[in-house]
Amino acid sequence: MTSSSSMLNNNSISINVSDDEPDEFANKLRARARRKRKKIGLRGGKTGTGFSHIVVKKLLKWWPVVVFLLAAGLLVFEASRIGGKPGKKLNLETGHGKIHDKVVEKKVPTNLNRLDPVTHVVHGVREPCLKLLPAEELEHLDFPMDKVPADPIKRVIYITEANPASIDDGMPFEQHSVESRFNLFTGNQTLKQRDEGFKVKGADASIHCGFYSEKGGFRISSEDRSYMESCKAVVSTCAFGGGDDLYQPIGMSESSLKKVCFVAFWDEITLASQEADGHKVGDDRYIGKWRIILVKNLPFTDQRLNGKIPKMLAHRLFPNSRYSIWVDSKSQLRRDPLGVLEALLWRSNSVLAISEHGARSSVYDEAKAVVKKNKATPEEVAVQLAQYRQDGLPEDKRFNGKKALSEASIIVREHTPSTNLLMCLWFNEVVRFTSRDQLSFPYVLWRFKEFRNINMFPVCTRKDLVNSMGHIRKAKPLTS
Template sequence: MARRGKGGGGGAGVGDAAWRRGSARPRLLLVSAVAWALLLLAFHLWSCASPSAYFLSALCRKDGEVVRALDPMGTPSKPLHRCSIPVADDPDAVVIPKRTPNAIVKNLSYITVDKRDKDSPPLFGGRQTWKQREESFKLNATMKVHCGFMKNSGADMDAVDVEYIQKCKFVVASGIFDGYDAPHQPSNISLRSQKLFCFLMVVDEVSFDFIEQNVTVKVDSAGGKWVGIWRLVTLHRPPFDEPRRNGKVPKILTHRLFPQAWYSIWIDGKMELMVDPLLILERYLWRGKYTFAVAVHKHHRSIYEEGDAIKRRKRYARPLVDLQMKIYYHEGMEPWDETKRMPSDIPEGAVLIREHTTITDLFSCLWFNEVNLFTPRDQLSFGYVAHRLGDALKFFMFPNCEYNSLFILHRHTREHSSKVEWAKTIDEILKKGLKESRGGLGLWTPYPADLSSVELPAVKRTSQAS
């Protein structure tokens, strides 16, 4: 066989010396791979055995899912946006504390009938006036506010489910609307948590039919419907035209849907929980004596940056997002900066961890009222409501990398799209009949101040995802 000269490529046909030098490379790479693997294994064993490495405890547990896989050459692959969660080691050893006393708002009740309901069908979120909205942010020992579930307005549960949830004091809740997702079974759930928690999957009729056609739904002797650990709770008569807005009912108003709950963990329907819920409550609420925990958004800190991203990604009508942002800016909501008390004005809202105190419930009501009045993009209104309540609610906004270690994210079964998301002008919405009839009506109700001179703050895009 003819050999190539010195200028030839490697591989077959090279000179004997060059071939011998080249043949050593796979052996060196193999040794390097083994060395990397042994080094990582030693570090892993040390972190699991050493008390001083408690903060790395999630590395030793499946629920953390943070150990990076090795690539074929034995080197760590590209890092995932995850980090270890310093959860307790044993759910059975967790001590459930006494409930947090109601200090500021001692009695909270809800408006269920509006005077104007006599002339028109009742709206689920009610017909809150601008004056009522403003009064709802003024904290008093006794308060009565709009909070969804207006009488005869929809979101009705079956009697068998109403009876079942009376016993649910610890809740893991999720929801699927318009058949976007299928239920994903949680993993690493201790026997104690299986007995302590109700796992409640809220669905509309469209989603229940989709689930029934694709997975096994078991019916118990009382008529309850189950998919694995999840109890399916069907909401009849959807309260809104927009499925995304319907999904905010169980997500934000968990305390109204399940009124006996002391604690709840909400996860979006596309997520598979990987961490025992009792360990989540201990880590994110009880350890720091918080009553509300949510993760910091991966990319954005300011509601104006988030609004800008929503418009460019066409997640809701641009002029309506602008109008909501103008109202907030007019009412004193400044862009986020490092001097603010919260690490971000934008949450990663797919996981909400709550103790249902009166102040937490009030926050949820006010948050929902903003979603009901304006756009269904709840991340825009979260920071505004937190801003209005000030220090009354003790938030824990935890790192986004921990949030990503709580669950596995699955794809939707299909992508949602509504025509209003693509509208560029108010006239287009009106002429094409894209205006929602039961939600977002605050955007069409004359605001009690002139917004024509309000200019939104300039947005500095801090991430490529923006």
């Protein structure tokens, strides 16, 4: 009893366990402990399967974020590849100084080599914007050599430093002048000479028209000059400062390919950038249909101004050519040159054809747009407009019922004394004021009252004449 009561008082139970005969209950306890340890191993990872289970659960919860990060990384990678391919750094040495690390940015043209016609609706009927002769007639088309247009001017005398008509002989001005854009190439035209240039007296007209001095620059090899003198009609373009790519003309007749010169003026920077892109000039100096004319010693630091020389002074570069078609470097000519001459000049009895401006008709409105688009400084535009207002240029100048404001990326003309003088007057305006030739063209038309027979064709005709790609590269300005 005594032992029994003491066991109850201590609230304890005594269990005897023998090593020889294990208790069944103890075995169950040990088995339960082993199962618990095994479950812990599954979670934590003696085998690693628990970690995988956690990762899968996290992925199921956060998969949108993971997909977004992967897509963003892929976009960044592709953008770096696209941005890196076209950009080529050129380290070029020119006669005017060194141009360092010229970064070239190229766009891929989307409408290259398109020949589909552009149409518009006339009196309810859809018609082509440019009505060319049928293909079989184009093949037999030739220059109307017997046709001589009536012209109030018989001869244009170009003022040079060796010409007695020049009062500027021996002037001490530099090729690249900081104070003025007039230089040894242009001659220093005074305001009085500018005013007199618009007043044709008698049959002769004297005018500054570039190439004032042998030291003025724009040097071309004797072989190239000989070729240019052989041209009776020419399609020309230019790219200076590593500018746009060269687009091959399309839609040409065999007759035009035989009778018309295709000339592209390049400087050494453009030549180097084109060769770096794999566009090599052949031993015959051609790339496709284009004869490449290399120009050295460009007279202006502003490449836009250098581009006005072949654009406006084709009659000086091609002295024996009777016709010329200018095409901006951003465009691809896609219509037959002889057909274009017939449609825009011969059929309408015109000596100059140029496209109307698509958006505006007022010089003063165009000036605001030029400043807004940062294509010229407000100061230089203000000087030009002040002069035009002082001279009395109307707000909305019209010529033969059509607006005189031109887009001017395509110029088709016959080289008559009147058109030659008009181009000289226009060139002197862009040298004196801004390089935006749209601002000065209506003024020149208004002041040169003797000029007649101009065809201001609509925008849709221009769109039918060329495929416009826009500018591929930004030209690098020269350094003095």
